[in-house]
Amino acid sequence: MAWALWFTGLPGSGKTALSKRTMNLLRRNGIRVKVLELDEIRRFVTPNPRYTDEERDIVYASLAYMAKLLTESGMNVIIDATANRRRYRDLARSIIPDFAEVFVRCPLELCMERERKRIAKFSPKGIYDRSAQPSATVPGVNVPYEEPLSPEIIIDSDRTDAFEGAEVVVKRLKEMFK
């Protein structure tokens, strides 16, 4: 059975950077893996996202189901998505036997600074700026970001660069899923 790793953390914490480095390192090790980046999937599934609770429930359930199908087909999966509610990640855990969470931990102020400066391929621009708008639902600002209670892996991205982080993730992964 293939495994799924969910990279969770605040917007701008470094999930995409770490996912990409981890994917590259795994492939160099001859391990097949597919990255599901929610911001890329959203372009197709919710091209005009509202980021409401109702929409997030549907989007995250769909993401968990995609990951389940891939692992059942023998494909390892990295899920790159904030998933501000624990229940989104718990759903994936409940349907995927070999599942683990990678908590990309970073103080909110640094996430905001990084998000403002970065050039991202799929993430929307000005996420934290939009938190000032009425009815905004930015995780960590307007709505809670529920940290994982016992993540299998924690990467402190304020002290660990994405290359070092990827080394740690791959090492732990090899210990967990032999």
Ligand SMILES: Nc1ncnc2c1ncn2[C@@H]1O[C@H](COP(=O)(O)OP(=O)(O)OP(=O)(O)O)[C@@H](O)[C@H]1O
């Ligand atoms: N460990 C790190 N050290 C320093 N800078 C980093 C680190 N990880 C990511 N960054 C930089 O911080 C910025 C935000 O990272 P990234 O886009 O990967 O965040 P994200 O968690 O995927 O955000 P979103 O949820 O909005 O997609 C990028 O410019 C990235 O290069």
Ligand SMILES: [Mg+2]
């Ligand atoms: Mg991202």
